[in-house]
Amino acid sequence: MLEISKKTNLLEQKSYKYQLQDVIEPNLYRDVYSYTDVPRVPFNHRRVPMGMPEEIWITDTTMRDGQQSVEPYTVEQIVELFKLMSRLSGPNGIIRQTEFFIYSKKDREAIEKCRELDLKFPEINTWIRASKEDFKLAKSMGIKETGILVSCSDYHIFKKLKMTRREAMNLYLETVAEAFESGIRPRCHFEDITRADFYGFVVPFVNELQKMSKDAGIPVKIRACDTMGYGVPYTEVALPRSVPGIIYGLQHYSDVPSEMLEWHGHNDFYKAVANASTAWLYGASAVNCSLLGIGERTGNIPLEAMVFEYASLRGTLDGMDTTAITDIANYFKTEMGYDIPPMTPFVGKNFNVTRAGIHADGLLKDEEIYHIFDTKKILNRAAGVMITMTSGLAGIAYWINENYGLSGDKAIDKRDPLVLALKSWVDTEYENGRQTMISDIEVEEKIKENTHDSGFPTLLS
Numbered sequence: 001m002l003e004i005s006k007k008t009n010l011l012e013q014k015s016y017k018y019q020l021q022d023v024i025e026p027n028l029y030r031d032v033y034s035y036t037d038v039p040r041v042p043f044n045h046r047r048v049p050m051g052m053p054e055e056i057w058i059t060d061t062t063m064r065d066g067q068q069s070v071e072p073y074t075v076e077q078i079v080e081l082f083k084l085m086s087r088l089s090g091p092n093g094i095i096r097q098t099e100f101f102i103y104s105k106k107d108r109e110a111i112e113k114c115r116e117l118d119l120k121f122p123e124i125n126t127w128i129r130a131s132k133e134d135f136k137l138a139k140s141m142g143i144k145e146t147g148i149l150v151s152c153s154d155y156h157i158f159k160k161l162k163m164t165r166r167e168a169m170n171l172y173l174e175t176v177a178e179a180f181e182s183g184i185r186p187r188c189h190f191e192d193i194t195r196a197d198f199y200g201f202v203v204p205f206v207n208e209l210q211k212m213s214k215d216a217g218i219p220v221k222i223r224a225c226d227t228m229g230y231g232v233p234y235t236e237v238a239l240p241r242s243v244p245g246i247i248y249g250l251q252h253y254s255d256v257p258s259e260m261l262e263w264h265g266h267n268d269f270y271k272a273v274a275n276a277s278t279a280w281l282y283g284a285s286a287v288n289c290s291l292l293g294i295g296e297r298t299g300n301i302p303l304e305a306m307v308f309e310y311a312s313l314r315g316t317l318d319g320m321d322t323t324a325i326t327d328i329a330n331y332f333k334t335e336m337g338y339d340i341p342p343m344t345p346f347v348g349k350n351f352n353v354t355r356a357g358i359h360a361d362g363l364l365k366d367e368e369i370y371h372i373f374d375t376k377k378i379l380n381r382a383a384g385v386m387i388t389m390t391s392g393l394a395g396i397a398y399w400i401n402e403n404y405g406l407s408g409d410k411a412i413d414k415r416d417p418l419v420l421a422l423k424s425w426v427d428t429e430y431e432n433g434r435q436t437m438i439s440d441i442e443v444e445e446k447i448k449e450n451t452h453d454s455g456f457p458t459l460l461s
Contacts, residue, residue: 007051007251007258007283018207018253021200022166026154029195029240039230039269044238048248052313053258053285058306060085060098061264063110064127064147065300066290067101070338077336078110079117081291084328085303086119090319093121094310095303096286099147102126102137111141125187135182145185147223148175152202153192153240165197169205176209180216187221189264194230198239198249206254221260222250223288226275229268229298233278243275247282262286267298276301277309291328292340292347304328304346323380346379353384354395387438389430396422399443421450 005012032040062081067073073081082098089095101107111124127147128134138146150172151157157168172188179186188209196202206222213220224246231243239245247263250256263279263286265272276287293302304325311317329347332338342349352375367383376382384402385395393414400419401411412419425446426438 005252006255008049012252014253018199018203020165020169020204021197022164023154023197023200026158027197027200028154032241033195033230039241041232041234041241042238043234043236045236046238046245047235048244048282050244050281051251051283052281053283055259056280056285056287056310056314057094057096058303058310059096059262059286059288060122060290060303061288061300062098062290062294062303064099064101065264065296066294069296069299070294072106073110073336075106075110075113079113080331080335081328082114082122083117083119084324084331085291086117086121087321088307088324088328089121090317090321091120092319094307094318094320095122097125097145098122099125099127102128102134102141102143108141127189132178135178135184138184139182143184145187145221146179147187147189148172148179149191150175150188150205151191152205153195154197154201155195156192157201165201169201169208172205173208173212176212176220180212180218183218185218185221187223187262189223189225191225192227193224193246194226194228194240196240198246199253203249203253206250206256210254210256219260221262222254222256223262223264224250224279224284226263226265229266229271231265231275232271233274243278244282247279247284251283258283258285260285262288264288265301266296267293267300272299272301273305273309276306277313280309280313292332292338292344294338308346322378326379326381350386352381353386387426387443389426389434391426393419393423396426400447403440403444418447418450422446 001014002011003014004010032042062085063073063078085095085098100111102111114124124143125145125147126138126143128138135146151160151168154165157163157165161168163171176186176188190196190202193202209220209222226243230241231246232241233243235244237245239249243263247261250261251258261284263276263284265275272293276289279287287301287306289303289306290300291303293299293305307317307320307322307325325346329340333340340348343351345351352371371383382402385391385398387396387399391399397412397414397416397419400406406412422443429438
């Protein structure tokens with residue numbers, strides 16, 4: 001039959017309603033996921049229309065999925081991260097929600113401490129086990145929304161749960177009914193959706209959820225979980241790996257509105273950020289992330305990455321305070337003892353630092369030549385250089401000007417006698433077999449020697 005689409009406002013065919021296919025043997029997509037080979041990407045050359053929602057946002061799982069992969073955070077650490085996240089989110093709540101466990105006394109204390117801050121964003125919600133006791137606990141704490149695990153691939157249904165598709169769906173529907181009875185909004189986590197039979201299980205199940213939601217008068221959120229990082233953002237890819245296909249299918253065949261659609265991805269194949277952006281572009285309002293991408297195995301979608309994806313796609317930061325990203329990174333390093341890989345974009349020690357002399361020469365002339373954007377303004381982190389055997393005269397000059405705040409008429413160039421003297425010292429160090437970079441402290445000491453003892457102009461007054 002023909003129906004007016006709420007997404008496109010066009011007449012569209014919806015002649016087929018997908019029914020649950022309760023198969024005897026699991027469909028493990030062995031032609032795609034052989035396990036003994038690298039997973040394949042099949043194409044079916046079917047295009048789905050791009051359709052970004054009017055409003056998009058970020059949700060957070062730092063205290064839930066992120067915390068599962070590192071030493072548990074203390075209550076004080078959770079509270080500080082929550083405050084920093086709220087500052088980053090800004091007054092418009094671009095970081096809309098963050099989820100907590102409520103299993104332990106410490107979890108519940110952290111929630112209460114964060115609530116006492118009375119910050120509007122991010123909203124606190126939970127992830128709980130599918131049990132009446134947990135629903136009662138969530139309700140007693142005044143939680144409005146909670147995540148519920150509804151694993152949807154045959155890998156999980158047949159191999160982990162030891163059920164048929166019908167049995168699994170009935171179990172999940174009973175669980176969601178309990179959430180409705182408790183007056184809690186269910187956020188259904190469709191675990192392993194990129195290995196699931198999309199039209200044989202996912203769509204029929206979501207359709208049943210939609211019916212229950214309408215009857216209960218309580219919305220149901222659908223979180224599409226790329227649990228193993230198998231999703232791909234390319235157009236014309238076949239399901240179950242197609243991110244555009246998953247989002248389009250949930251909207252077109254299950255009438256899930258954008259604001260009820262959320263993408264949760266992992267980075268096993270380096271596609272976490274690209275897949276999350278694709279989910280936005282094709283109709284999901286929310287993408288679920290963790291700070292610094294900390295999470296299971298290779299990690300979740302880095303929240304700070306999606307802040308910049310948001311700005312790139314929308315042309316504005318919409319009030320987000322991106323300098324908080326640097327403070328978050330520093331807090332993880334200094335207060336939590338977390339080692340951030342130095343080359344990590346936006347938060348790593350070396351993300352805007354160069355060792356190459358030719359790059360330093362460009363920075364000395366105009367930092368825009370070799371700099372992604374004004375990191376001093378946006379992240380409160382100025383561009384830098386490290387002194388190594390390849391830094392050259394330009395690198396040394398840039399290091400001096402940056403570290404001692406020399407600009408305009410006070411700035412020195414690469415022909416300055418001090419720079420020539422330091423370059424001679426650096427060359428001698430490496431000619432004598434040095435393999436490591438030269439530390440800032442060493443450079444500072446050598447500058448002191450030259451400026452005070454050798455007749456060079458005093459720069460440190």
